[in-house]
Amino acid sequence: xxxxxxxxxxxxxxxxxxxxxxxxxxxxxxxxxxxxxxxxxxxxxxxxxxxxxxxxxxxxxxxxxxxxxxxxxxxxxxxxxxxxxxxxxxxxxxxxxxxxxxxxxxxxxxxxxxxxxxxxxxxxxxxxxxxxxxxxxxxxxxxxxxxxxxxxxxxxxxxxxxxxxxxxxxxxxxxxxxxxxxxxxxxxxxxxxxxxxxxxxxxxxxxxxxxxxxxxxxxxxxxxxxxxxxxxxxxxxxxxxxxxxxxxxxxxxxxxxxxxxxxxxxxxxxxxxxxxxxxxxxxxxxxxxxxxxxxxxxxxxxxxxxxxxxxxxxxxxxxxxxxxxxxxxxxxxxxxxxxxxxxx
Amino acid sequence: xxxxxxxxxxxxxxxxxxxxxxxxxxxxxxxxxxxxxxxxxxxxxxxxxxxxxxxxxxxxxxxxxxxxxxxxxxxxxxxxxxxxxxxxxxxxxxxxxxxxxxxxxxxxxxxxxxxxxxxxxxxxxxxxxxxxxxxxxxxxxxxxxxxxxxxxxxxxxxxxxxxxxxxxxxxxxxxxxxxxxxxxxxxxxxxxxxxxxxxxxxxxxxxxxxxxxxxxxxxxxxxxxxxxxxxxxxxxxxxxxxxxxxxxxxxxxxxxxxxxxxxxxxxxxxxxxxxxxx
Ligand SMILES: Cc1cc2nc3c(=O)[nH]c(=O)nc-3n(C[C@H](O)[C@H](O)[C@H](O)COP(=O)(O)OP(=O)(O)OC[C@H]3O[C@@H](n4cnc5c(N)ncnc54)[C@H](O)[C@@H]3O)c2cc1C
Ligand code: SF4
Ligand code: SF4
Ligand code: FES
Numbered sequence: 001x002x003x004x005x006x007x008x009x010x011x012x013x014x015x016x017x018x019x020x021x022x023x024x025x026x027x028x029x030x031x032x033x034x035x036x037x038x039x040x041x042x043x044x045x046x047x048x049x050x051x052x053x054x055x056x057x058x059x060x061x062x063x064x065x066x067x068x069x070x071x072x073x074x075x076x077x078x079x080x081x082x083x084x085x086x087x088x089x090x091x092x093x094x095x096x097x098x099x100x101x102x103x104x105x106x107x108x109x110x111x112x113x114x115x116x117x118x119x120x121x122x123x124x125x126x127x128x129x130x131x132x133x134x135x136x137x138x139x140x141x142x143x144x145x146x147x148x149x150x151x152x153x154x155x156x157x158x159x160x161x162x163x164x165x166x167x168x169x170x171x172x173x174x175x176x177x178x179x180x181x182x183x184x185x186x187x188x189x190x191x192x193x194x195x196x197x198x199x200x201x202x203x204x205x206x207x208x209x210x211x212x213x214x215x216x217x218x219x220x221x222x223x224x225x226x227x228x229x230x231x232x233x234x235x236x237x238x239x240x241x242x243x244x245x246x247x248x249x250x251x252x253x254x255x256x257x258x259x260x261x262x263x264x265x266x267x268x269x270x271x272x273x274x275x276x277x278x279x280x281x282x283x284x285x286x287x288x289x290x291x292x293x294x295x296x297x298x299x300x301x302x303x304x305x306x307x308x309x310x311x312x313x314x315x316x317x318x319x320x321x322x323x324x325x326x327x328x329x330x331x332x333x334x335x336x337x338x339x340x341x342x343x344x
Numbered sequence: 345x346x347x348x349x350x351x352x353x354x355x356x357x358x359x360x361x362x363x364x365x366x367x368x369x370x371x372x373x374x375x376x377x378x379x380x381x382x383x384x385x386x387x388x389x390x391x392x393x394x395x396x397x398x399x400x401x402x403x404x405x406x407x408x409x410x411x412x413x414x415x416x417x418x419x420x421x422x423x424x425x426x427x428x429x430x431x432x433x434x435x436x437x438x439x440x441x442x443x444x445x446x447x448x449x450x451x452x453x454x455x456x457x458x459x460x461x462x463x464x465x466x467x468x469x470x471x472x473x474x475x476x477x478x479x480x481x482x483x484x485x486x487x488x489x490x491x492x493x494x495x496x497x498x499x500x501x502x503x504x505x506x507x508x509x510x511x512x513x514x515x516x517x518x519x520x521x522x523x524x525x526x527x528x529x530x531x532x533x534x535x536x537x538x539x540x541x542x543x544x545x546x547x548x549x550x551x552x553x554x555x556x557x558x559x560x561x562x563x564x565x566x567x568x569x570x571x572x573x574x575x576x577x578x579x580x581x582x583x584x585x586x587x588x589x590x591x592x593x594x595x596x597x598x599x600x601x602x603x604x605x606x607x608x609x610x611x612x613x614x615x616x617x618x619x620x621x622x
Contacts, residue, residue: 259584
């Protein structure tokens with residue numbers, strides 16, 4: 001793999017320069033101290049760059065809404081003329097964690113499968129991702145990317161991956177797109193030596209070891225494949241789950257949506273918005289018949305979809321081990337807890 | 345790349361009242377090229393939009409053997425379907441599709457066909473039925489068992505008579521609640537088993553109706569000796585996108601909108617027990 005170096009102090013300069021060509025999305029500290037992926041506003045880039053965080057911070061919301069917004073218009077009809085509202089822009093995603101990138105790739109495949117989803121795919125057309133994973137997990141009780149085999153570092157299938165080696169980042173180049181980017185902005189990058197590559201290796205090993213939460217994914221999949229986990233486990237979960245949908249909103253690979261129309265002045269607008277299988281109305285038909293009316297059926301749906309159906313259809317688990325479902329749940333349910341329970 | 349979410353305008357040419365809450369619309373695409381190129385198979389559905397009200401999946405009830413127009417039979421139950429009922433001849437609906445798989449047709453040639461429908465379950469089967477009648481010589485005998493709550497609620501009342509007159513075709517009707525002058529059978533659709541001989545020999549069965557009816561019909565078919573792979577059911581599931589994305593219609597690892605809506609009973613048995621009602 002080709003590598004280079006970039007000084008930490010040059011990152012903001014690079015982003016500033018690149019913002020002429022790209023819409024840049026980066027982890028930004030927002031009011032209250034949370035960190036969210038935001039698009040750096042071109043008109044106020046300096047202020048925004050100051051808020052870009054390079055630390056290993058917990059990012060409560062995944063970057064899925066960059067490609068699949070929580071609410072988006074599909075088209076408008078004005079005076080019998082249909083206007084599509086497909087969005088396109090060049091997007092540079094900086095500071096994405098490896099597991100979130102795996103989540104993005106997983107969703108890409110889903111939206112490409114059988115019928116293509118133009119809205120999603122148009123947003124991904126010109127996309128460059130710079131991964132910067134954590135050296136220590138921001139939430140020791142929640143992060144389990146090593147168990148999901150989605151991080152903290154990737155060996156292949158990425159554009160650019162940064163490894164924090166102190167004063168500088170080792171820049172690993174994983175794709176042609178990544179290489180073109182480095183060449184274009186070469187004045188920010190330096191050659192690296194073997195000792196820096198070795199140093200990065202040690203850093204990566206340490207990062208892997210720092211993650212304490214270990215979840216037995218393959219055993220969970222194995223259990224799902226054979227006899228499904230007993231109803232009792234789902235029923236226990238269903239008793240606690242308040243079906244708020246929080247876990248789904250923060251999950252990088254949950255993609256279900258609702259479609260509805262609205263009228264605004266002369267125009268009719270068709271929208272779609274995030275929806276979830278834990279809501280009772282998700283499967284309720286006009287006749288009143290509802291195949292998943294019972295709470296525990298909805299609880300089991302989410303776990304079985306991610307762990308088993310996704311695995312069956314794609315060979316990969318739909319859970320990338322981000323831990324967000326657990327941290328966002330008001331009653332402390334989550335994928336890691338579920339796997340622990342069934343594999344115990 | 346074609347944007348699958350964009351619907352195309354079609355003009356309503358005729359409206360037929362089937363019952364107090366059900367109507368059949370005959371529509372033609374505005375665009376002539378689309379009118380000629382729109383190709384579908386019996387059992388497929390389209391997403392029909394009434395702008396401002398929304399979109400709903402509706403089976404194509406016309407037969408692909410009769411070209412240039414499409415027909416839909418719609419029961420007014422909610423927002424979109426009630427909006428469809430407010431439309432008049434000359435008004436525009438928007439369509440996208442066709443979606444979903446279809447009932448076996450080529451595979452059914454030279455065999456006997458048995459159709460069992462309940463209520464609004466007949467419209468999707470009507471597409472296969474008329475296609476089979478338009479290729480009458482390719483099939484053995486054709487039996488249609490059809491039940492509704494009341495005589496008024498039977499769809500295609502005139503066409504049922506025409507079908508009855510076709511050689512080697514039998515139409516048996518039943519209602520739960522008879523009205524004055526009803527001379528046919530009374531009872532659920534499975535009571536028709538006593539009125540005719542149902543033989544699995546060289547036969548293929550097509551079933552569509554409410555879940556509870558499907559459940560009892562499947563039982564009867566199995567008792568009569570039908571193999572699960574010779575029974576085809578159109579499953580209804582709440583649908584939004586029709587193209588395998590929104591997730592509403594999922595059953596196990598399948599999507600009713602792209603892997604279905606037609607499943608053989610053999611396939612249905614493979615779906616997780618708790619996710620299926622039959
Ligand atoms: C493959 C398929 C074929 C169908 N064919 C016919 C047909 O030929 N004739 C007919 O009258 N009905 C048919 N239906 C049922 C019809 O789609 C629903 O009655 C209709 O969607 C109800 O929408 P609504 O807006 O009037 O009701 P509301 O209750 O207001 O529903 C709002 C939305 O919910 C969804 N929805 C509600 N119920 C259903 C349901 N049963 N199935 C799917 N989505 C639902 C729709 O997206 C609808 O737009 C079919 C359903 C499916 C899945
Ligand atoms: S299921 Fe939970 S841990 Fe897994 S990817 Fe989704 S939010 Fe993250
Ligand atoms: S966040 Fe927790 S309570 Fe809310 S739907 Fe998810 S599991 Fe249930
Ligand atoms: S209707 Fe959207 S996935 Fe089937």
